[in-house]
Amino acid sequence: MDILGYLRPDGQIGIRNKVSIIYTTDCSRYVAEKLYRLFPAGTQIFGYPGGCALREGPLHKITALGNHSSSAAVLVVGLGCEGTDAYMVAEEIAQSGRPVEAIKVNEAGGDLKTIEEGSRILVKLLQHASTVERAEMAPADLIVGTECGGSDATSGLASNPITGVVADLLIEAGGTYMHSETSELLGCADILAERAVNEQVAQDIRNAIKEAEERSFAHGRFSWGYGNILGGLTSIEEKSYGCLAKSGTKPLQGVLKTYGLPPGKGYYIQVGEPMSGTFSGDPEGINQFAACGAHIGLFTTGCGSTTGGLIPVLKIIANPKRMQLIADNADLDATPVIRGEKTIREMGEELYAEVLAVAAGKLTKSEIHGHFEA
């Protein structure tokens, strides 16, 4: 399938084409959302979760998202007195070469005047977005991130191994694949260290999993409960392997500790920057992939989570009962694996074809339903 993407001045190629509206404080969120509602077609909105204080993690995240390949142009909306200065954020993003404008509510003269001035800017940026150069894209240009949420027994048995097949196929084609959730990889440190491309990466992943283990231990909280045992899981390791199954079999190229594009192609584990979320949980995970350049998110869910994120998200459901209930939100019906009718490999190949179709423009259910949790 031919994928015709959107070429950005920094050389990235996007599969979607949006003007990003970024609020730099909770105090300018109201006006930013008003602007978004005036121009919902062609814009996306996200911002800085907090008030006056400047924190590095979230700041890196909003600039990385502003530089995402789907972002054709950017309007930064600030209040005026916050630490995350709107002009500073705009300047940072402008280094990528994409058009960026900034507006401050304090300077523009309140809500109404900000909306008027902001609207005029958006008209200009939206028109620019419609004229950007198109470029052919290969699977090698794609970055895919995978999250599991609302997991059940079918996640480890079918949907995660299926995404693992996509990982292998994409990486064989030269592409890039990532997941996070080190807290669900307890017991996998040695296995991942063996898959690491060098000793540094091996040490990085050991440390990341050790930190997650210590965090779990300190809080007396593990991703493990009696329900897991009733469901058939014998050990934390077994549950972790079900999660790890979504990583495929390729060598681990690195552990991503900051936002921005991965340094190379292949398989990465993302640990994220602390306290950088607006949401917590699964949408947050998806947006952290987006902040590392992911074009598409894969989301395996047995319980039937419907959340999305700033990038197209494909829902993979292998639980037959849930699939029937929540088909409106599912992108891949993986139940044939649980019914014993198809192999993991066969379903993985179908999902890979679907990923390429979405890259070529096919809308995911999360996009159609308007799930743009940010």
Next chain:
Amino acid sequence: VPQKAILLNAIDDVATALTDLKAGEPVSVSLDEVSSEVILREDIQFGHKYALHDITKGEDILKYGLPIGQALADIQAGEWVHVHNCRSEHFGFHREQYGLKA
């Protein structure tokens, strides 16, 4: 023919039930070149595991091609494999320390 259980890696010692299975039932699984048929010695619920062959006490038990724990006793082909006869070295033997109840 639809499979009633799934083998996740060709080197695994266990298969996982895709539906509730009954003692005495013959169950076959296959993956690539590997296939195995055993008669179940116990009921195996959906999501639970049975041994594909005899396992000796102390051996690693593999699922996904990786050790989920070690056998606490000799386990015969077709037996249920779970917390009563399999426990992981790292977390399982220190489970009180980790606040685990099972």
